[in-house]
Amino acid sequence: xxxxxxxxxxxxxxxxxxxxxxxxxxxxxxxxxxxxxxxxxxxxxxxxxxxxxxxxxxxxxxxxxxxxxxxxxxxxxxxxxxxxxxxxxxxxxxxxxxxxxxxxxxxxxxxxxxxxxxxxxxxxxxxxxxxxxxxxxxxxxxxxxxxxxxxxxxxxxxxxxxxxxxxxxxxxxxxxxxxxxxxxxxxxxxxxxxxxxxxxxxxxxxxxxxxxxxxxxxxxxxxxxxxxxxxxxxxxxxxxxxxxxx
Numbered sequence: 163x164x165x166x167x168x169x170x171x172x173x174x175x176x177x178x179x180x181x182x183x184x185x186x187x188x189x190x191x192x193x194x195x196x197x198x199x200x201x202x203x204x205x206x207x208x209x210x211x212x213x214x215x216x217x218x219x220x221x222x223x224x225x226x227x228x229x230x231x232x233x234x235x236x237x238x239x240x241x242x243x244x245x246x247x248x249x250x251x252x253x254x255x256x257x258x259x260x261x262x263x264x265x266x267x268x269x270x271x272x273x274x275x276x277x278x279x280x281x282x283x284x285x286x287x288x289x290x291x292x293x294x295x296x297x298x299x300x301x302x303x304x305x306x307x308x309x310x311x312x313x314x315x316x317x318x319x320x321x322x323x324x325x326x327x328x329x330x331x332x333x334x335x336x337x338x339x340x341x342x343x344x345x346x347x348x349x350x351x352x353x354x355x356x357x358x359x360x361x362x363x364x365x366x367x368x369x370x371x372x373x374x375x376x377x378x379x380x381x382x383x384x385x386x387x388x389x390x391x392x393x394x395x396x397x398x399x400x401x402x403x404x405x406x407x408x
Contacts, residue, residue: 164237165193165195165196165297166194166197166233166238166407167191167192167193167339168193169191170191170192170363170401171395172395173186173392173395175396179355181280184251190278190400192333197329198332198333198335199333199335200239200240200325201230201238201241201365202334202350203230203240203241203242204243204337205299205339205344206223206306207219207299207311208299208301208302208303209286209300210380211291211295212292214289215288215370218338218345220303222368222369225238226306227306227307229365231308234309238315239331241311241313241316242256242297242302242313242348243317243324243338243350244317247300248317249314250300250301251301256315258311259314260316260322260325260363263321263325264324265321266328267322268319269360271357272357272358274353274398276353277397279393280393281378283343283374283377284377287372289383292407296333319351319355322350322368323360326360328361334360334361334363337365338367338368339369339370339372340370340396341370341391342372344367345364346394352394363401363402364401364402365404366391366401367383367403371386371388373386
C-alpha cells in the first residue's frame with residue numbers, strides 16, 4: 163500500500179522579540195498510508211439557488227475528479243456527502259455500503275473556541291444578485307465521479323464517524339462547498355470532527371465560500387474565500403493543497 167506525503171498548513175499567533183503579536187504560517191509534512199486516509203466531498207450539489215455558486219462549483223469539478231481518482235487508485239477512502247439528498251441514493255451501492263457499517267457512538271464533544279467568521283454572510287452570501295433561498299439540489303453533481311465498487315455515500319456525522327472508526331482512519335481531508343457554511347458546520351464536517359478528536363484538514367484549493375463583496379469586509383469573492391480558509395487554519399484545523407494528492 164502506498165503512502166501520501168501531505169503538507170499541512172496552520173497559522174499560529176506568536177510574539178516577536180519586540181513583544182508584538184502576529185500570525186505565523188507553519189507547514190508540517192506527514193506521511194500518511196493511503197488506506198488510512200479518507201476524503202469527504204461536502205455538498206457538491208447538482209444545482210444551487212445562487213448562480214455564482216453554480217459557476218464556481220462547476221469550475222472545480224475537473225480538478226476534484228483528478229484528485230479523487232489519484233487518491234482512490236492509491237487505496238484512500240472516498241466518502242460523498244451531498245447533504246439532504248439521501249433519498250436519491252437510497253438504492254445506490256455506495257449508500258448501501260455505508261449502511262453495512264456497525265454504528266459507533268462518538269465520544270462526547272470536547273470544548274473548542276468558536277470565534278466569529280471574518281466575512282459577513284448574513285445576506286446568505288450570493289454575489290450574483292439572488293435574494294431568495296430555496297432547496298435547488300436533489301443529488302450530488304453528476305459530473306463528480308462516484309466509484310460504485312469502492313466509494314461511500316452519507317450525509318450523517320455518526321455514520322461517517324463509524325466508518326472512520328471501523329477502518330482505523332488516521333487522517334480525513336474535506337473538500338467542497340461552502341467553506342463558511344457546510345464545510346464548517348455539517349454533522350460530518352470540520353467543527354464536529356474536531357470536537358470528536360478526528361484529525362481533519364481542508365483541501366484549500368477545492369472549496370468556495372458563500373460571500374457577497376458588497377458585505378463586510380468589502381473584499382473580492384476570492385479574498386473572502388482566502389480569509390475563511392485562514393480562519394480555519396487559525397482556529398480549527400490545518401489545510402493542504404490538492405497537488406499533494408496528485
